[in-house]
Amino acid sequence: TFGMEKPQGYSVSFHYNPHVEYHHFGSSHPMKPWRLTLTKHLVLAYGLEFTMDLYQPPPATFEQLSQFHDEGYLEFLSKITPQNVEHDDPSYLAYGFGGESNDCPVFDGLWNYVTLYSNASLWAANSLTSQQSSIAINWSGGLHHAKKNMASGFCYINDIVLAIQQLLTRHQRVLYIDIDVHHGDGVEQAFESTDRVFTLSYHKFGIDKNGYPFFPGTGNIHEMGPNDPSSRGKGHTLNIPLEDGIDDDQYKWLFKTITGAVVEKYQPEAIVLQCGADSLGGDRLGKFNLNIKAHGSCVETVKSFEKPLLLIGGGGYTPRNVARTWCHETAVCVGATLHNNLPTHLPYIQAFQGDENGGGTLYPDLHNTKRHDNVNSAQKLQKLVQHALENLRYLEG
């Protein structure tokens, strides 16, 4: 139950600084902060702002970020600009910048961008630990690949790790769940040696026809944390590797079965749910076939556990569908049902017209819009659940 010391009922808080929107990774880069502009306008057009406490967090300080990140890395990140970048500087590559794919470009206002999304997660976590809210939301965060001294996969600062550290000041056990199509490797690694955080990630895992692993290439079912049997973190990691094209019913069943078993066994005192929207059908980078309501059913499932809940964003590369999903999930949190027809006064409504099916609506049919064949057989998924439940036996000590 919520708020034992300060009974005040159930409340949802929304943590967002719109200045994140003004940042650009570069024209051909799939990460578009613009998706957050669309999300904000949808949330406002449906009137959801009247059902939540709204906060506009200022940028995080260097010191706040140094709770997880190395100071050398933060010094570098805080000083680098497109004007002063030296591409042959060894620390530039060592810190995860550049490289052939240029996943983590140096762009104008980079430090401002990372400190804004990070503090929104910290404020959200704080509103839970101070019992101001039952559910706290930051759609601008969820950057799960960042390491303590390295940027990776569009992520520079790991706001999730920082937020979990904040939750650990009050809660003994925190469960981290990650439904982004990519493996939540940065969060997993940060807490691999503690039993106070359990990390659970659902993701695509496998090698494509050209022999390249799906990013970041980790997260097989057998990866369960440190091999060292004396490590406290042993068994507090669970990875659910999936194949292309998983559909709504399979994902919902898998999520409910496995997440339910983890909650039952681990008994977390708080939950963090990373809601990366690149697991939707039609995503520019993702390979799954989920519809918005199936993605949102994960939020419903987690909400039903009635623990302090931090909801954060993550990936999502078809901006109109990212906005639809996060608006729907905001509504799930406050218990609202939204009309399928988009409000006519919605700014940028033209951004929601370009769909194969269901332009102008909140819930278009996304199933197989990019035609990824479903290669997840019922048999394979059964086996996966069996493996997952076996892995949970390590929690019995």
Ligand code: V1P
């Ligand atoms: O696959 C890679 C590179 C190739 N190197 C060996 C690694 N990078 C991916 C990164 C995906 C990051 C996902 C982030 C998140 O989990 C959280 C925010 O969603 C990549 C891909 C791809 N298709 O996987 N980078 C790019 N595409 C890319 C494309 C255009 C411009 C820059 C990067």
Ligand code: CA
């Ligand atoms: Ca994931």
Ligand code: ZN
């Ligand atoms: Zn992702």
